[in-house]
Amino acid sequence: MDETTLRAWLVLNRAPGVGTRTFTRLLDHFGTPDAILAAPLAVLAGLGLGRTTLDYFSHPDADGVASDLRWLAAAPEHGLLTCRDAAYPARLAQIADPPPLLFLRGDPSLLERDPMLAVVGSRTPSASGEELATQMAAELASAGCTIVSGLAAGIDGAAHRGALSVGGASIGVLGTGPDRIYPARHRRLARQMVECGLLVSEFPPGTRPLPHHFPRRNRIISGLCQGVLVVEAAQRSGSLITAEFAVEQGREVFAVPGSPRNARARGTNDLLRQGALLAENVADVLHGLGLVVQPECDGVHGSEPTVPADLPAAARQLLAVLDSEPVTPDLLVTRCGLTAEAVSSMLLLLELQGLVKTAPGAGVYRAL
Known part of the structure; x- marks a missing residue:
């Protein structure tokens, strides 16, 4: 040009x-x-x-x-793609309002790598939800998917990190200009994305993170992809906007089910009631996209850590009442009938065995 x-x-x-x-x-x-x-x-x-x-x-x-x-x-990694360029993503060109320009930072060839899957969710996820997003994104990237998300706090960042952790491809769609990173704490992640992935923005350099930009960029996240996976979302989560765009654009929508006691899962559970595809594991997603499912993808959220045969009975009792939702030690005392001292001692043992994890300020939960 x-x-x-x-x-x-x-x-x-x-x-x-x-x-x-x-x-x-x-x-x-x-x-x-x-x-x-x-x-x-x-x-x-x-x-x-x-x-x-x-x-x-x-x-x-x-x-x-x-x-x-x-x-x-x-910089050589800075680029521009117009809607008239041959390299402009074909799926994105088919949506109702494709961006005329895309400012790029990183490897533009990733826009041609299929299959593409968006992984989105809460900006303030539970510890187990964030861990699950990282794990599922890593497994999906290992299966050949390019992981697309919005570089936001929470599930978005976890999805990008999961893909990059296995040497996979990841694309971040920004709600700012290509020279600005929001949130600021993701600057290091953004640098990794530029080195090993791609950042995309329809906004010109210098554009600040204005609130209305983020719902708008969500149409690009879904528009690039064949499907959208929502890992954890409250009923008014911005990630549900991405799911709505996906439905309008004819994309598959997947949702990870959550506990009815978890407010952060009400949005994903609503999606399932509305017809989203159930995603208990990576195999569900790959199957829904019409891709070959490898045997190692069949486990529900991966394989749980093996419980040692010599684990004390009190520790087993605690493990039996724990799941992916964090609970406080005080509640465990009530549920198990053990003393506070016994619960504290057994939790330490379980954590050393890798069977439970601690969520800062929220209690403990069973390791995935």
């Missing part, structure tokens, strides 16, 4: 009042960004563009476009 055409794409991308659908409509009408910018203002007004947009076309944001160009030239 020559610089004149590149500038035209960037000018249009920053135009106020030109959203994705208007951008696409203008492209369909005029053919190229250069032709749009060269069109008489009266013709553009006749197509429904407002005064603010027309004024912008007369005086484009030269500083903003110059900033975009500097960012693109700053």
